[in-house]
Amino acid sequence: MLTWLRNVYAAVVTVAQGLAITIRYWFSTYNKDRKAFTEHFEYPELPVAVSPRYRGFHRFDLTTCIACDQCAKACPVDCIYIGKERVEGAKGFAVTGFTIDYTKCMFCALCVEPCPVDCIFMGGTLDLSSYSRDGAIVDFSRLPVEIAWGRSSLNPTAVAESKVIVEPVHSGPNQ
Numbered sequence: 538m539l540t541w542l543r544n545v546y547a548a549v550v551t552v553a554q555g556l557a558i559t560i561r562y563w564f565s566t567y568n569k570d571r572k573a574f575t576e577h578f579e580y581p582e583l584p585v586a587v588s589p590r591y592r593g594f595h596r597f598d599l600t601t602c603i604a605c606d607q608c609a610k611a612c613p614v615d616c617i618y619i620g621k622e623r624v625e626g627a628k629g630f631a632v633t634g635f636t637i638d639y640t641k642c643m644f645c646a647l648c649v650e651p652c653p654v655d656c657i658f659m660g661g662t663l664d665l666s667s668y669s670r671d672g673a674i675v676d677f678s679r680l681p682v683e684i685a686w687g688r689s690s691l692n693p694t695a696v697a698e699s700k701v702i703v704e705p706v707h708s709g710p711n712q
């Protein structure tokens with residue numbers, strides 16, 4: 538009996554707490570000084586702030602990458618595609634493509650850990666809107682380094698522009 542009464546009490550209190558939050562937000566809509574969401578954040582100039590450790594779209598430094606494939610092997614959904622070619626008379630590879638398919642990526646960051654040269658990280662970018670699925674497939678080797686490595690500059694316009702470059706902006710033999 539005591540347990541039953543305790544359960545009834547807990548249920549009533551929980552529902553009352555939920556309703557109190559709802560009512561508080563309902564009344565706040567009548568506050569004349571309340572700003573709309575778009576007045577706080579004027580996208581894209583003033584985007585919503587994300588936490589410093591937010592896992593957004595990757596940052597990738599092509600000039601450091603040694604095309605070792607460790608990140609691609611670690612990816613559980615196989616969404617990293619690395620193109621590389623041997624360079625005559627030089628050590629290592631030239632990276633000819635570093636594509637991440639964001640229609641498959643689940644932002645787990647497992648590709649970041651094994652990188653021996655720390656050239657791939659999860660970035661702070663949260664938007665990559667596009668009109669087709671192709672827009673979500675990003676070849677970082679076609680982006681200028683300051684955009685691919687920039688913390689928040691991987692934007693849809695830059696990515697779209699990267700798709701019309703005929704020659705890849707790849708690095709030479711790895712130093």
Ligand code: SF4
Nearest residue numbers: 612642643645646648
């Ligand atoms: S974040 Fe995860 S799913 Fe996305 S590319 Fe890296 S390992 Fe693959």
Ligand code: SF4
Nearest residue numbers: 602603605606608652
């Ligand atoms: S693990 Fe690092 S160095 Fe190796 S291919 Fe991936 S990004 Fe490049």
